[in-house]
Amino acid sequence: MRKTLYIIGLSTLVFSCASQKNVKKNTYQPKTPVVQPKTVVKTQTQEAQKPKVVSDHGVDFFTTNIADPAKNDNTASYGSIVSAKPAGFKVVKTYFPAMAQNFRQRYLILHYTVLPDDKSITVLTQPGVSAHYLVNNTGDNEIYQLVDENKRAYHAGVSAWRADKNINDTSIGIEIVNPGFTNDATGKRVFVPFSDAQIRKVAALAKDIVTRYQIPATNVLGHADIAPTRKQDPGPMFPWKKLYDEYQIGMWYDEGLKSDYQEIAQADFATKYIDSTFIFSVQTALQKFGYGIELSGKWDDATKKTIEAFQYHFRPQNFDGIMDAETFAILQALNVKYSIK
CATH class of the missing domain: 3.40.80.10 (Peptidoglycan recognition protein-like)
Structure with a gap:
């Protein structure tokens, strides 16, 4: 009898321990994903890749570009970093520089x-x-x-x-x-x-x-x-x-394209010259290239001076302020080459 009770008791104890182990296992599993430090690891990797601000005699410099040069962005400083000095507070450069920036000098x-x-x-x-x-x-x-x-x-x-x-x-x-x-x-x-x-x-x-x-x-x-x-x-x-x-500084037109436009323009240029529609198209082409000119449809003084300025830059052999076939051909060739994207 005692032997039978001992066996029953021992079986109960084994079953109880096994059940407790199963309970502990079931309650522990859901906590596993919470422990993963994914965000911390990512931040540390990024910080390790960013160049540091260099200090020299108390002056800070940052001479590395970490932004996108294809977008004309640049985070480099060609001098010391100018920072605020708010009374009672400290400006730190822990996260310097932000990537979304570019030069004032355009x-x-x-x-x-x-x-x-x-x-x-x-x-x-x-x-x-x-x-x-x-x-x-x-x-x-x-x-x-x-x-x-x-x-x-x-x-x-x-x-x-x-x-x-x-x-x-x-x-x-x-x-x-x-x-x-x-x-x-x-x-x-x-x-x-x-x-x-x-x-x-x-x-x-x-x-x-x-x-x-x-x-x-x-x-x-x-x-x-x-x-x-x-x-x-x-x-x-x-x-x-x-x-x-x-x-390789600045703009200039392609000679072949200019010659093609000039050949086309010379055919009836004298006739078109007095047409207000043509004058308007010339002013539009000058404005498209970059000049701040009003579209009056007339050969007014502002238009003449704008043509003269254009000739100073791109047709210096003759800068009379008159839109002739050669000047118009150069303007068209430049607008093709340097069109606004």
Whole structure:
């Protein structure tokens, strides 16, 4: 009897232990997924890949681009990082930089000073007008910086290109020492050439700027391009084609396409010239290219000055402000090559 009870008791104990094990197993299983630290691992991986801010004598720098250059984004800083200093609080750069950012500097604008070297320096360093850089004509290897590239210089004035206004806000300005022009006996403007030494300086400086800030060819312009009714600089003696051919800076048309358009235009150009519909189409083409021109359908003064500015840049052999077949062909060729996407 005792033996039988012992066996029954032992069986009950084994069954009870087995049941308890099953209960514990069933209550533990649902907790397993909660323990997985997926979010933590992902964040740590991202943080490990991001370059760090570098400090030098208490000044912070970040010179690496982690954004998308295909979208003209850039997170690099070409100087120290400017940060707020709120009283009683600490600004930290634990998550610096955000990827969604780009440069303020979207345009490069070229000017001439209409003054000799010494007076150019005086005027451009006093209140009222300034530029980021001044290229002298003294034959040395120096280029004068007058304004921090991160600051807004006063060089463009009332200005526009394509959809942008107030180009001072988004540009770097280069002034070149040059007397500009005088008028001959017939009233025609006679412009003074730039020295080869100056052009080499301008080309090297421009190349550095457009490369660092990823400035597109369509945004390398003269003052006359962005303010055609007020300005003429840098004028028809400035070698835009040389900068394009030798340094890959700025815009220029394809000769073959220009010739094709000119052959078509010459057929009945004189007849179309007086037609308001044709005038309207010319103004539309100038506006499409980038000039801030009103569509009046007339050869008014603003249109004449805009054509003149276009000729300064792209047809400097003849800058009379008259839309002839060659000028119109160049404009059409440029609109094809640099169409707005």
